[in-house]
Amino acid sequence: MPFFKEEDLMSGSVHLSEDGSAVVIVDQTKLPNRTEYLALRTKEDIYDAIKVLAVRGAPAIGICAAYAMYVVSRGKAGMDYEEFAASMQADGEFINSSRPTAVNLSWAIRRQMGVVEAGRGKSTEEIINDLKAGAIAIHREDIEMCGRISEYGLSLVKPGDGILTHCNAGPLATSKYGTAIGPILLGKERGVDFKVFADETRPLLQGARLTSYELEKAGVDVTLICDNMASMVMKNGWVQACFVGCDRIAANGDFANKIGTSGVAILAKHYGIPFYTLGPTSTIDMNCPTGADIRIELREPDEIKTMWYEKPMALPETKCFNPSFDVTDHELLTAIVTDRGIVYPPFDVNLKKLFA
Ligand code: MRU
Numbered sequence: 001m002p003f004f005k006e007e008d009l010m011s012g013s014v015h016l017s018e019d020g021s022a023v024v025i026v027d028q029t030k031l032p033n034r035t036e037y038l039a040l041r042t043k044e045d046i047y048d049a050i051k052v053l054a055v056r057g058a059p060a061i062g063i064c065a066a067y068a069m070y071v072v073s074r075g076k077a078g079m080d081y082e083e084f085a086a087s088m089q090a091d092g093e094f095i096n097s098s099r100p101t102a103v104n105l106s107w108a109i110r111r112q113m114g115v116v117e118a119g120r121g122k123s124t125e126e127i128i129n130d131l132k133a134g135a136i137a138i139h140r141e142d143i144e145m146c147g148r149i150s151e152y153g154l155s156l157v158k159p160g161d162g163i164l165t166h167c168n169a170g171p172l173a174t175s176k177y178g179t180a181i182g183p184i185l186l187g188k189e190r191g192v193d194f195k196v197f198a199d200e201t202r203p204l205l206q207g208a209r210l211t212s213y214e215l216e217k218a219g220v221d222v223t224l225i226c227d228n229m230a231s232m233v234m235k236n237g238w239v240q241a242c243f244v245g246c247d248r249i250a251a252n253g254d255f256a257n258k259i260g261t262s263g264v265a266i267l268a269k270h271y272g273i274p275f276y277t278l279g280p281t282s283t284i285d286m287n288c289p290t291g292a293d294i295r296i297e298l299r300e301p302d303e304i305k306t307m308w309y310e311k312p313m314a315l316p317e318t319k320c321f322n323p324s325f326d327v328t329d330h331e332l333l334t335a336i337v338t339d340r341g342i343v344y345p346p347f348d349v350n351l352k353k354l355f356a
Helices: 006-011 043-051 058-076 081-096 103-118 124-154 182-189 206-217 227-235 261-271 347-355
Strands: 014-016 023-026 037-040 162-165 195-199 221-225 241-244 248-250 255-258 275-278 325-328 335-338 341-343
Touching: 014 058, 014 124, 023 058, 037 043, 037 058, 043 058, 043 081, 058 081, 058 103, 058 124, 081 103, 081 124, 103 124, 124 182, 124 275, 124 335, 162 227, 195 206, 195 227, 206 221, 221 227, 227 261, 241 261, 261 275, 261 325, 335 347, 341 347
Parallel strands: 162 195, 162 241, 195 221, 241 275, 275 335
Antiparallel strands: 014 023, 023 037, 248 255, 255 325, 335 341
């Protein structure tokens, strides 16, 4: 079902099908061994795809949810405004309950609900068209934001630098370029080479399966390491900067990202290496005062015990703690790289200025 070609993976993993009846995603759970596409047509399809991480990465989840709001609205064409708005609200809440941490999900659904509210007085068919335009706008804006983040990020490093990254914040998780991987891909386009260390990112291996895949395809020098090797490569002097993504940035600069990110930040501080998070302004949640207010998703023990093994690697009765994200304290952050510029401490003051 090749709705878009493999080379298009470099411009994101989420698209609208030509006839508008489905959100088409690259199934990220199958990479790097198979490139498979899923056509998501119902709110249940969307919920499941987000839940199992077939679509993942904060901006990609937001783009997927925005298109989803359009796709599900098409089945409500015969409704009057009140019924349509109530049904869209219910579908939005259902999709939003699939994962709690990345703010882009609720942000995109709220923005699409704004389109529904602004449509009072219009025909349902007109509002459905507006939802399509709204989703395309969110997708286009993400491409532009990634481009700007990549430019700002590129200004922070020198040719030949070693860059360590955690999880996957490349084109698959966003649109063109990505966020944390954006400066590296933009640099490559301009003939500027870096040496990238990709943490494999236990337990779901986004670094191994997705980041090293994207960078190999782009011809970037990438070395895959287990998460517990980051300290050694830093001590060896091979890392000049850490670039990571983010799922929600609180108003004081604390931020949630893939589990293990805060450990990387602590190591970077120890070795005196600058540590940056890169993300679009849609990932900044000014209604969330600190990292303590971010809800962290807990996932199933099987992801740790059995997922990548032929036989379970622990006894069935062994307890597991499997948080999908952790919060990095803003004091460990050198700067936040956004599409509107690079934000330095004090983050509480300077993030407010960004939105002023
Ligand atoms: O659980 P995941 O794979 O969705 O977690 C993704 C991350 O933590 C990314 O770093 C983050 O969403 C930024 S993607 C540009």
